[in-house]
Amino acid sequence: MQNILLTNAGKRVALVRDFKQSFKGQGKIVVTDNWSVAPALFVADEYYLTARIDEKNYIKDILEICEQAEIKAITSLMDPDISVLAGAREVLTNKGILCLFPSEHTAGRCLDKYKMFQFLKESRIPTIATFFDYADFMAAYQKGEIDFPVFIKPKSGSGSVGAQKVYTDAELQLILKNAAQPYIIQEFIEGMDIDADVYVDAISHQVVSIFLKEKIERMIGGTSKAISIKDTVLFEKIKQICGHFEFCGPVDLEFLQVGSEYYLYDINPRFSGAYLHAYACGVDFPKLILNNIRGKVNPSQVGEYETGQIMMLYPDVALVSKHDLKRDYRD
Amino acid sequence: MQNILLTNAGKRVALVRDFKQSFKGQGKIVVTDNWSVAPALFVADEYYLTARIDEKNYIKDILEICEQAEIKAITSLMDPDISVLAGAREVLTNKGILCLFPSEHTAGRCLDKYKMFQFLKESRIPTIATFFDYADFMAAYQKGEIDFPVFIKPKSGSGSVGAQKVYTDAELQLILKNAAQPYIIQEFIEGMDIDADVYVDAISHQVVSIFLKEKIERMIGGTSKAISIKDTVLFEKIKQICGHFEFCGPVDLEFLQVGSEYYLYDINPRFSGAYLHAYACGVDFPKLILNNIRGKVNPSQVGEYETGQIMMLYPDVALVSKHDLKRDYRD
Incomplete structure (x- = not known):
């Protein structure tokens, strides 16, 4: 059986159902989450609860599940989890498991919006002008290279949570000052x-x-x-x-x-x-x-x-x- | 047939499905929206597109649909729509249609969070201290009756859109200054x-x-x-x-x-x-x-x-x- 593990499946009920349809008779859909009431757990063929991805037991949990459920491939449905799994690619691959996530290097770039901007710029792939912090933005603003409104997002955000359009310098300064996490500042296009x-x-x-x-x-x-x-x-x-x-x-x-x-x-x-x-x-x-x-x-x-x-x-x-x-x- | 009209059904696919199950063989579930891609339209027994609730043809559209689809009861799934329909209660009732929404008076109170606060206070129903605007809040703040953090919400909001916790006076002033609509300020409990x-x-x-x-x-x-x-x-x-x-x-x-x-x-x-x-x-x-x-x-x-x-x-x-x-x- 070609069983696949979908980690941190959360609310992805419909995706699990799609997987079940395509894998029917050929492999089981096994899912994980760290919360016992993630709805995707209950539509899977099998499910396991794991540690949180920032806990030291996380990869140990995943390896045990792979063993127990005879997993042949693994992919993650949550952004920060991808970096953690990418760090365990070698041990997973050595167990004959197909890793359906990027290299650790690529994962690191995708999860940091500023690193991504720098890489895209170096690679001459058109992207949206992005500033690392307020000082970086202000330097460009004073040179007339960028103007308000701007768009701000948490540096390692997911699903547009915390993203917003900002219209004035005063508003921008205040939001950045009160922010619980670092933000990037982008051109609004x-x-x-x-x-x-x-x-x-x-x-x-x-x-x-x-x-x-x-x-x-x-x-x-x-x-x-x-x-x-x-x-x-x-x-x-x-x-x-x-x-x-x-x-x-x-x-x-x-x-x-x-x-x-x-x-x-x-x-x-x-x-x-x-x-x-x-x-x-x-x-x-x-x-x-x-x-x-x-x-x-x-x-x-x-x-x-x-x-x-x-x-x-x-x-x-x-x-x-x-x-x-x-x-x-x-x- | 005991047909019911659900107005502005939007994304309420699951609710329409529940209605269909309970009304099976006894009445049709007829729904409306003003956007042709509201998903709830496509699971209903019948659907109609209407004007927007702020357009003058809206009630005319609803009355025509009630006639055409032989509607026996009507309820709305969108907050501001309720006030509009409540204003047409008499004409709907005269056509023998059961109106499943509050009186115009009650609807007006429910849709204005400050009016609601005043009414609950007068009626001695325990509620959360609510301030009409910044001046109203500041008067209480200076008397030591309320402190930060506070919770702010659009005066006529729905589904917690725009609701947020605010930690400082500077932040509060800035948000209220830039706000596109009036906000109320509430005690954080x-x-x-x-x-x-x-x-x-x-x-x-x-x-x-x-x-x-x-x-x-x-x-x-x-x-x-x-x-x-x-x-x-x-x-x-x-x-x-x-x-x-x-x-x-x-x-x-x-x-x-x-x-x-x-x-x-x-x-x-x-x-x-x-x-x-x-x-x-x-x-x-x-x-x-x-x-x-x-x-x-x-x-x-x-x-x-x-x-x-x-x-x-x-x-x-x-x-x-x-x-x-x-x-x-x-x-």
Whole structure:
């Protein structure tokens, strides 16, 4: 059986369900979380509770689960977890487990928005002007290189939590002064907001699948409405961009298109929350993963989907009795 | 057929599905929205697109739909819509339609958090100290009646959008200065956060059903995890509180419990987003509505559910082709 482990699955009920459909009869979907009431746990074939990723037992827990559940591949659904797992790539690979996350080096870049900006600039990949801190921003502001409004985000944020538009210097100073964590400051650009779900083959390291969508509605936590589109120019750019990184498996890239320019502004080296859209349109990454587990290289299927398909996310409900939990929900 | 109209259904896919289950064979679930890509539209038995609630054609649209779809009852799923519909209660009632929303007077109070505070204070219902504006707050602050941190919210907000904890006077002044809409300032209290789904019988005007849950996790937009509880003291308090208002049908009340005191801090005179929890535990408001449509008074079923049932919300996905929309998604 080609069992796969999805770590820190949280609220990804629909993704687990998609995996189960594609893996049916071929492998079990095993998931983890550190909270006993993460809804994705209850739709999986098997689930385990682990330590938190910042606790020293975390990797030990993961290795034990891999052993016990006969895991053949592993991927993470939570940003900071990716760096931790990437640090354990060698020990996982030595156990014959396919690691569907980037190299430690690439993971470190993706999770630090300022490092990412510097790397994109060096690599001549168009991106949004980003400043490390207030002093860095002020130097450029005084030279007339940037003006308000600006966009600020936590340096290692996820799902647009804490991101906001700032209109004045006074407001900017106050927010940065009171901030519990460091922020980056970005140029505010308006354009067409495009999201790309990409699969980088785990054997050939080539981009074999791309699904593009234009965002229609954004909520805290990600895109909640989008429409599938195709753009052959962007398909080629994405293949080039991915050549600069050591990705492996699912990646999510976010672009702002202004005229003929595509500004890459975020990279999540994992299944994005809105990957559900791609799957619903037949772009089946779990199937590509199954092929990779079996040692098969996936041929390119870039652009094999219908355009004009609109995804709409909505909240659904799962119920569990407190008596059926593996651990108290307050722990 | 006892058809019901749910207006501005938005993302309430799961609620529409619950209604369909309870109304099966007895009435159609008809829904509206002003946006052609509201996901709840596509699970209803019938759907209509309307004008926006602030457009002059809105009530005309609703009346036409009621005629065409042979509607017997109507309720709204969006806060500001409730006031608009409440203003049309007489014309709707004259057409034989059961109006499941409060009187115009009560609706006005529920949608203005400061008016609500004043009314609760006059009625001696314990609530959280609330200030109309900065000057009002400062007067109390200088008298030592309140201190930082405080909690601020848009005066007519919904689903905790824009609500935040503020730690200093400088921060408070800046936020209020830059705010696009008026805010109220509230005392910050820590306590057990309890949500009550209440059904006020549309014929007897008595509270006939209450479902209590303790919140476990809150996200922007509402409660995302909760556990069902019972509290006979609070059941009685809720019955008393509802006697001060002209509710009709579903109501959602939010309390902070500190020791033996229950502070009522928000009222939404409609189905709350987390009502799904109550339904999943067998607390079937659609069935109570069906009885009311048929002219039957519901007997009390307060507390008829199991405790320790944990609700977990998660995002799910619906797909529609742009060719199947009744109106362009950009309109």
